Amino acid sequence: STVFEKSKVLTPDYIPKNLPHREKQIKELSINFREILSNPGSTSVRVVISGKTGTGKTVTTKKFGELFSEIAKEKGLRVVYTHINCHRQRTLYLMLVEIANQLNLQIPNRGLSSQETFKLIYDYLEKRNIQLIITLDEFDYFVSTSPVEDIYFLVRIYDELNALVKRIHYIFILRELTSLASLDKSIKDHVIKNVIEFPPYTSEELYDILMDRIVNEKAFREGAVLEETVRFISDIYGIDKGGSGNARLALETLELAGKIADTEGSLLVTIDHAKKANSKINPELSIILDTIRDLDLHQLLVVKAIMNLHKKEGDDFFSMGKVEEEYNIVAKDLGEIPRKHTQVFEYIRKLKLMGLITARQSGKGMRGRTTLISLSVPISEELDNLINNEIRDRLL
Ligand code: ADP
Missing domain, CATH: 1.10.8.60 (Helicase, Ruva Protein; domain 3)
Structure with a gap:
């Protein structure tokens, strides 16, 4: 016997009928895209969606695509929704091929350039009078790995084509808006128009x-x-x-x-x-959960200092001196008077005993041997949130 009835509705790709607590985001999307229905061809819509992993960005845009094409159909318009995962389609060319696939358009196998491929897609849309919504999921990834020309081409397709009738619309899905920071202002202006937030x-x-x-x-x-x-x-x-x-x-x-x-x-x-x-x-986390709840404020601040260093420097092991320095900053930022050196030493010793910190001696290369310390559990978002919450509780 089994507790399940339709277990497939729990799989990650399943799109449920309802998306509780994303009604507002779907509504905002509809408002952004309504021009396509009322005045097709007049504008190219661009929307940015931003939110952390698991906040429903993918499922909500797909649901919106479904609903919106339906509404368009009832009005006698053809809107096609395509969803591209930039992680899977790693280059501009592969993305264009995937868009063609989702349109059921055959692309000849003779090494066309991205420009030529795009032209085929555009002609196809013209011939069939289709409005196309392209969602670029994990766009952060495309931005951080692609040549600037490709990003530029993708987001400014119209200028290249001189198209009179606008048929292509974008939804850019980003984990963080700051991932666009490295882009040229002119590209940014093209991408960031309307931002819809997906809070945790x-x-x-x-x-x-x-x-x-x-x-x-x-x-x-x-x-x-x-x-x-x-x-x-x-x-x-x-x-x-x-x-x-x-x-x-x-x-x-x-x-x-x-x-x-x-x-x-x-x-x-x-x-x-x-x-x-x-x-x-979440194996590591659930084991140390109770340990963390027992720490006092300044012990937590030492842990936080190590996490900060990890984020800043990407390393795992840090000298005691460095940790203490960062701890002093963390404490002051929170309006706490940092504890003295000997006390910080004692905290680290205790954290080691609890199994939260691992220590090792520095290699021969460094002058004199120093103790390097690291957190013994992987630094994850869950851990980060947990520590921050515990600190906040202690400060109340
Ligand atoms: P993201 O793209 O932000 O990482 P996903 O859209 O992939 O998040 O959502 C992760 C999982 O959670 C999927 O299985 C999705 O169906 C589900 N999910 C997210 N938000 C909702 C919601 N509001 N209602 C129902 N299921 C949701």
């Missing part, structure tokens, strides 16, 4: 998202998932509870909890199953 989900919002999959989409047999289990998972990932606000991780945890219930022969998915699932998905 709160515990309540995740609860609604999970419940929708359970109750409306029938992922599980009726009554198989206990309400408290859903609450538990939502609380782990809710941004307001120190989580990352990532719906993907919450859904994965729910699915895995169901699988664990199945292997244990249980007809119910309990909190205990969710805990086991969580420690698989």
